[in-house]
Amino acid sequence: MNQWQIGKVKITRVIEMEVKGGSKFILPQATRDAVKPMTWLTPHFADEQGNLIMSVHALVVETPTKKIVVDTCIGNDKQRSIPNWTNLQLPFLEDLAKAGYDRQEIDTVMCTHLHVDHVGWNTMLVDGQWLPTFPNARYLMGKKEYEYWDKVDSDDLNTGLMDDSVRPVFDAGLVELVEMDHRICDEIYLEPTPGHTPGHISVHIESEGEHALITGDCIHHPCQIDMINWSSSADFDADMAIDTRRQLLEKYCDADILVIGTHFATPTAGHIKKNGDKYWLDVS
């Protein structure tokens, strides 16, 4: 678990899984030979052999008035095309409780985008039915994002996504569709970061002059801070995703803003720096 304080806002990371290697399916250009020269990635984000280290985690953002879960990981009991993501039986809810949050007290769930590893714990399997895991929460989803997934035939990676993790919370009347620049509360607003998916958003936290940004998957792995044009195989529009990444890095480099990645391994957060025409993530 990591925790950060941004003014009056506390952000807590609850890990579902952290894995080394096996990420080639998601970032095909990040071969071991291509990763090894990026020495700043070791030891946190890659090992000496060039294997990437990635994490799937939720971020609980607690403001003076709200308890928000940003992204809900893969979830238990879901049937997925990726073997390591299917039929999980992990103690995520116990770990959430250990971090100090009972699922009943979460009042907001925010999905940066609708992919299987960001919506899984929206629901849980109870007596053969998918029920909302956070029954007292409003589930915020991007309107544009929802409308896209509502109509499209899901791809191989995202099979089952709408039926087991999105529609059940919609049918329970808990979903609120929001614009991509929606403000959740005084301290939190959304920033549009499209490309990985059509309605992908990042979450900006601002309190007492301090800033943080939860990126979602517009930067999947820190290696894309160095190699901006390395695309994720899951990108909806790779060119748009590259543009978004470049704009975000330029906007926030050398700025006093903590960048918290949605799949960045421990320690998960740092500051964007620029060295010549290259960006990197300073986690010191």
Ligand SMILES: [Zn+2]
């Ligand atoms: Zn993801």
